[in-house]
Amino acid sequence: MRDKLKIRYVVLIVLLSVVWATQLIPILGEVYAQSVYPVISHFLSSFSKLMPFAIGDLFIFLSVLGLLFNPIRARYIQKKKKKWKQILLNEMEYLLWIYAWFYLAWGLNYSQKDFYGRTNIPYTAYTPEIFQSFVDNYIDKLNASYTDVTSIDEPLVCRESVHGYNQISDTLGIHRPPHSSPRVKTMLFTPFISMVGVTGSMGPFFCEFTLNGDLLPPQYPATYAHELAHLLGITSEAEANFYAYQVCTRSQVKEIRFSGYLSVLSHVLGNARRLMSEEEYAELFSRIRPEIIELVQKNQQYWMEKYSPLIGDIQNFIYDLYLKGNKIQSGRKNYSEVIGLLISYEEWKNHGKVIPEE
Structure with a gap:
């Protein structure tokens, strides 16, 4: 013994x-x-x-x-x-x-190395000109991609996500999916999970990823691709958002493409509110299609009806500590850092070489 x-x-x-x-x-x-x-x-x-x-x-x-x-x-x-x-x-x-x-x-x-270290794509510092150019391009693509998403074709989302990750794997520093049809699970405690506002998670102990059973159709493809990125070894929430955006917006399926653009709208607006004047922000907001604004408002109301502020605040506090304890110094703010990744990638793609910030 x-x-x-x-x-x-x-x-x-x-x-x-x-x-x-x-x-x-x-x-x-x-x-x-x-x-x-x-x-x-x-x-x-x-x-x-x-x-x-x-x-x-x-x-x-x-x-x-x-x-x-x-x-x-x-x-x-x-x-x-x-x-x-x-x-x-x-x-x-x-x-x-x-x-x-x-x-x-x-x-x-x-x-492991972060996105910039894995891809050798240099970080591009925010400037008013660069940010404005990015936002103008993004709003145009978001508006053009709009479609009314009323249902979820789960097998199609799976196939498109696997195809997308296989496409970008060699150039954007992420593994290929381990299976041609990775199996996504529904969270066992969906009602409770909705109370804390979590839409998906990575199950590290058995390398499985799960989605909230209350997910709305326009959110499903981007959330699926986000959690699949975690399964492929991506720990940063910003990077998972970046990869989900790349996979979804490259899809030929219009519903999946729109989900990709929609998935970063809140982060774009959050950065814009911080970096722009009130007049510039109002002008930017007015350019978004009213159907998209209405959809976002309905989505927010849907989740707020399920959300518990007390339990949500506790979960946010714990998750913030968890991220900071695992080398994600910005904690939960890491989600919004996807905009920096997108700007750096777009500048690198458009100009071939960008001089990184000193």
Whole structure:
């Protein structure tokens, strides 16, 4: 019994050492992201896609229940009662195994180079001229792409997303999908998830991605492509937004293309409100098709009716800490940084070479 315990502790220490070494040594992070993760992802996703439900959601739920009720069972119910010290040590050991599993299965992708490092596309600093040019071009494309999206063709979204990622993989620093038909799952606790305003998630423990069952048709394609980007090893929310935009807006399916343009509208307007004068912002806003403004307002009302401010604020606080603890220094603001990525990419594509900011 003691020998088995020692072996277990040794294995855990080795795994934790691998995690910490990979986080500290940049070359190991690159090796993991480029060579190790694709193998792990293919193996775990091949297993998880056999299940019709989100096993990662169930695993997290059961783990939380176990951590909460195991101390009561161990201390008061079972015949051979344990001391509190042993109970706490057991709980801590379980959390360390979860920690190691999370990072080895997916989380060490946080240690890879960022978008600019992977693609050698230089960062382009915001200037009024560059931002105005980007916004003008974006609004024109958004308006032209508008179509009334009333239903979701899930298999078509899957095929188009896989095709899109295969197209951009070699030039934009992202892996190809591990399967030709990656299986998306519906979140097990959709009503609760809607209360915190989350539309999708990446399940790192089994390399599966899930979508909120309440998603509206215009949101579905871009959210699908966003979460698929996470499955392909992308940890940054801004980068996942960028890749979803690239995949969707390149599609020949008009509903998917519109979803891509629509997905970054709030980030465009948020940046514009911060960088433009009130008159410039009002002029920009007035150029957006009224059908699109009406759609956005209906979407906002739909989600606000499901949203719980208290639970949402708690989730936002925790997720902000999580992102900052994993080298995403801007926390939840990282989502809006997609505009910087799009501007840098467009400037690089249009001019071939951009002198990066000093």
